[in-house]
Amino acid sequence: MTEYICEDCGSLLTHLNPTTLQSIKEVHSQLCPVKRQKILATAEAEKLKRASSSRNATIPMQAVQTAAGAPPSAASIPQQVATTPSSNEAADSSSLKLTGTGTDHVAAEGPIDTGFKSKRQPAGKFKGIQVWGPYDPPGQLGIWGTDVCVDFDICISDGACIDACPVNVYEWLETPGHPASERKPFMIREKDCIFCLACENVCPPQAIKIFKK
Numbered sequence: 001m002t003e004y005i006c007e008d009c010g011s012l013l014t015h016l017n018p019t020t021l022q023s024i025k026e027v028h029s030q031l032c033p034v035k036r037q038k039i040l041a042t043a044e045a046e047k048l049k050r051a052s053s054s055r056n057a058t059i060p061m062q063a064v065q066t067a068a069g070a071p072p073s074a075a076s077i078p079q080q081v082a083t084t085p086s087s088n089e090a091a092d093s094s095s096l097k098l099t100g101t102g103t104d105h106v107a108a109e110g111p112i113d114t115g116f117k118s119k120r121q122p123a124g125k126f127k128g129i130q131v132w133g134p135y136d137p138p139g140q141l142g143i144w145g146t147d148v149c150v151d152f153d154i155c156i157s158d159g160a161c162i163d164a165c166p167v168n169v170y171e172w173l174e175t176p177g178h179p180a181s182e183r184k185p186f187m188i189r190e191k192d193c194i195f196c197l198a199c200e201n202v203c204p205p206q207a208i209k210i211f212k213k
């Protein structure tokens with residue numbers, strides 16, 4: 001008796017007649033489910049490989065087109081290149097100046113106007129922090145912040161807010177020439193605020209308003 005073991009599925013095929021066994025082998029080879037699965041898996045893997053290499057080839061091609069002078073489409077710009085600063089970010093880089101000709105102002109009295117956002121105009125940003133006008137440095141600095149808001153024209157630089165803040169939102173900002181005080185609690189880490197209201201509650205002239213999210 002001759003026999004044959006399928007290398008794909010391991011089935012044992014036997015027959016006394018070698019010619020007949022050869023025929024059985026050929027039929028099995030066409031119908032073997034394991035062999036069929038292997039063929040399909042290989043084809044799928046090659047398809048994925050082709051798709052991946054064609055994606056990788058796309059970026060250099062677009063780069064060549066751009067270098068040749070053709071304007072790149074928005075979709076053709078690689079993601080890391082497309083992270084150009086927005087106009088707001090660009091404005092941030094041209095931060096408000098703390099110096100100027102506003103030298104004839106007097107200190108304002110507290111408390112801070114909690115409805116200032118509907119009454120004042122944004123004057124610009126300082127290191128990414130919103131400043132609300134009127135803004136006429138160094139004597140008039142307006143209200144600073146979006147959620148952690150301090151009226152710099154009221155602030156007397158008592159420092160209680162800086163001491164009270166458990167998450168270190170503030171740092172001192174030198175403001176020479178301001179009539180109320182020559183340094184202010186700058187809310188540089190405003191995004192870290194946990195809205196505990198500690199600073200708002202300890203501020204002697206009530207220059208702080210926290211807007212809870």
Ligand code: SF4
Binds near residue numbers: 170196
């Ligand atoms: S509310 Fe609390 S966490 Fe937020 S700035 Fe004031 S003291 Fe800091």
